[in-house]
Amino acid sequence: MNSLFLEIAVVLLGIVLLLVEAFSDRSNKDYLAYLGAAGLTGVLALSFFPQIGPLPASSEAAFITSDILSVFFVRFLLVATIVTLLMIPGYRTVLERYLPSERAGGGVGEFAILPLFVCAGLMWMVSSIDFIMIFVSLELATITLYVLVTYLRQNTASLEAGTKFLILGALSTGFIVYGISWIFGVTGTTNILALPDAISTQPESSLYALLFGIAMILVALSFKTGAFPFQFWIPDVYQGAPTPITSYLSVASKAAGFVVLIRFLLSLEAIPVLANKLNAVITLLAALTLIFGNFAAIPQTNMKRLLGYSSVAHAGYLLMGIASLASLMAIPAIGFYFTGYLAMTMLSFVVLQAVSEATGGDEISRFNGLSKRSPFLAGAMLLSAASLAGIPFTAGFIGKLLIFEVALKQGHYGLVMLGCVTVAAGFYYYFKVIRAMYWQQPSEETAIPVSATTKWLVLLLGAGILILGIYPAPLLAALR
Amino acid sequence: MPILANYLIASGLLFATGLGVVMLRRSIIVIFMGLELMLNAANLSLVAFSRYGLVSGHQNYNAQILVFFIISVAAAEVAVGLAIIVSLYRARQTTHVEDLDTLKF
């Protein structure tokens, strides 16, 4: 199935669920999340059906493509959305606590439906080859995410996170639009694939104007991907947003931003003058992001903030891969890294959600003695921390290995050395969580309840981490 | 007749003004106005590029379509943004950036 149909299917699913929600009287809205997840699983299955011919040579073909990159990330986004939806039933009590509803379950339903629209927007975004399409799909995702981040209307943290996200998101929209206008002004096109040809016909003197536009777009994409120096919103927004949305932000929307960055840079790669300049910039960004993400994470005491900084740090490793795009193995390495990142980040958010539900907070100290209160959750968190830190036999290790390999091949020796130092810093802050779970005494001895959905999510994501860490070949083959 | 650079500088100044509002003002509503200024600056340069980069003798309407999209998106963004600001005001009785201190910076 080409990706146009998949996205339309997701949108239709969202509309159907909106109608179901409107006409149903049930006060427990969990069924909407399960329906959405089931529907998306169906869409995911559809994506494996052979393509019904290439995209028809209609006007749509100028906007979206169905190459390996887009097909892979469309599936990636579907999986991320399914996991997020399955996290929502476990979050329902928090939602009900912070929503001003007349009766139980009021307003909860939309929380499970809006992610579908975000998902459709992000899917369009990873398939886009035209800036206009990128812009509208990006805005579809971002504007819906503003609503989702602010969703807990009686929780000031969520409101503040939403406001910050809104202002900085709108700022990056301003930058991306301004950048698009300049690139359009110089080249006369908004199609990314047409850029190299359009640029090569331009006089040398227009180069700076073009670079100005490119710089604006890079600024906007740095906002989306959480690269230095535009990462400052991440910790606040991640901490304040509802936990399922935080995990979605850190995985899905980051991935879509990276895909756009990859497409953009791959297309500019064809122009040697630009490629050299951009490579230097990306290398610098990668280095600064690595340093900032890892070292700022060290003093954190709030788990969600820690994971926010950690997502900045992982953006640094991914940028290492982006800086090595000239290598054929770079995109498989980035795709693999992202898959592992999905499993480990979402696993830690699932555990975090269960723990903060039982203990009432997100601080690392809430994990104290978790190994006594719930050995299952502690083991899961141990696994995901090990993977985030890059311990062998986990997806995180193979991902870092692949990224370091392409970076070394492209001669980024300094970056790789820096990567190693920051990995050691990463050991420190991920081990802080392990310490809390295993060394410290719990504040109370009662066991932490684990719902069936959570249990299955943990088992699936944990299995994903281990399988990718021990037998990575099939996924890599699929990415090549 | 003005040249393209005139319009571009006007648009750049408008963008800078918007950026200035975002960076210097502390009221979230006004900051939001600054963001609108930035979007409109982009629109001005797009329309100018469309007028000066003719395609087979006509204006490049692709750019004007993008402007049209940007205006619709901006309207949606304003609606959502103002809804968020209202909820924030209801909960915190403030629209000042400095009062957003629940989350540790």
Added chain:
Amino acid sequence: MSLLLILLIVLPLAASVLIMLGAAPRVMALGAAVLNILISVALFARYDLTAGGWQFLSEWKILPKLGINMTLGADGLTLTMLLLASLVTLSAIWIAPKIDKREGVYYVCLLFISAGVIGAFASLDVLFLYSFHELALIPTFIMIGVWGSGDRQAAAWKATIYLGLGSFILLIGLLALYLSIPAVSRTMDLRQLDQMAAAGTFHPSSVIYLILLVGFGSLVSLFPFHSWAPPAYACAPAPTAMMHAGVLKKFGLYGLIRIAIPLFPEAMHQFNGLLLLLVIGNILYIGYVTVAQKRLDWTIGYSSVMHMGYIFLGLASLNIIGVNGAMILMFAHGLSVAAAFALCGEIRRRTGTLDYSELGGLAKVTPVLGLLFGFAAMASVGLPGFANFAGEILVFFGATAYGPAMILPVIVGVWGVVISAIYMLRAYRSTFWGPMMARWDSLTDITPTALWSVILLLVPLMIVGFYPQLLVKMVTTAIPR
């Protein structure tokens, strides 16, 4: 395909899974350890010395396009190390005291460390050699932090950061090594690497050797990357210290023998002066630091750092005799330091302190414990009759054969034996002889369980001590011709 090697790795992991699912922890752990000893003895006995080379091979394809596969195989050195690993594992699990809090986690950690070292020794693929070693990092961290004593958290942090950084430097070295292979024949398989080096088609840069030396060196506590080791061993619970100092630490040396010697002969010659300087630091400087220690656990911790100097000296002599000596010393030191830490733990469990100022005269109340400690101390010093003696003699012979550059290090090494005799005798005297404080009157002597688990370590030491040929024949198979 021989599945015995993978069985050695899978058994401890399977036992840990069963424990996590609720099986009785101690029974499961002991069962896995006993089975592992039986398997490794069987493998040791079945190794075909006349054929030599890698035997019991098995292979699973992991990243075939990158030339990375999980390949297991063993030669004489591997089997010796596997024997060491399973002996120390059984002893450590056997001697583990009754655990009040989270018994399951305790044994799972021990089993993971065991699986990690066994996997590292049995891997023919360099990446897996590295990966299995890392597997032991988190359990060590958890064990020191939860069941350790003294300033355990700081010690655990220090060790983890050092080991983590060291292993990532190592990873960089390995990646650089991998990328310096011509693209068509990229592989991480030790056998193919050796072949390429022997055929002269592969000339890695000597810088990679230095990176590897720093990486492996910090895992082995080579001077000046040693400062994590003494506090970690002093604070760790006895079984962890036994596993780490006895077996896990040998991984760095094992890696150097497997990778550096065959692939970097010129670089080793070129930088031998540097290595010798560090070795002198290890023996002389750490030796004197050891003498200055005021607590039994710190003395043994530092002594284990110091003895690494002898093994490096053997490696640096770059001839069959010296390297053979180094390998035998690895085995011998593993057993003797494990025995020392086991006894150390037994004393701490009885007295609650290891400070020399509070101990003394314990031989009156715990004569058997004292006797065993005497044996362990003698073994550690390298008295004839113990495997350590055989190893050290070979190392000195090998070093002397290297040439005049080795005269100073050999003198330092012999003087080091004297130093270690000084601090070991001092430790023995301050703990077991002299006046005894009245509050130790009621101490009980060693339990049969602990007795047998220490004997399990000391007997092989004496066997090899009296009949070193048994091991020499085996480890020689690992030396490239």
Added chain:
Amino acid sequence: MLLAAFWFFATLMLLFGVSVVLLRNPVSCAMSLVMSFICLAALYVTLDATFIGVIQVLVYAGAVMVLFLFIIMLLDLREEKSRRLNFGVTLGGVLVVAAFLSIMTQVILSTPAFAIPTPTIAGPQLSDVKMIGMTLFHSFRLPFEVIGVLLLSATVGVVVLSRRTLR
């Protein structure tokens, strides 16, 4: 004639823009914003983009400003309290804006392609609205549909966010 119109409206637009930065009262800010946008619409007309100009007036004067004013009145926002300016932040803001301006001016002035005079539009053409409609529904169907989804999703979001109590 056009040049005069450009200078007039551009100056006015920027003056109103700058007054958004300077004025303290949110209502005045909103009014200046709208005036600035109306001047912008006039600039669009000087660029022969009548349709966009009309849309600009309709959407901004008709919808966006009403929303802004409505919210300002609803929340009863007074003048921004004259708080002590955070010197570092202000300086940083001024520096960023100045850096942006200097880079932009240099880029524009150093690019000869931007110094072109207004080209004349060739021959008889369809009206502006028709051309935009043709382009929009001919080549830009997909983004247009995405905008539709966006508006739906934004509507649902706004309803959820702004109802006092949820059913």
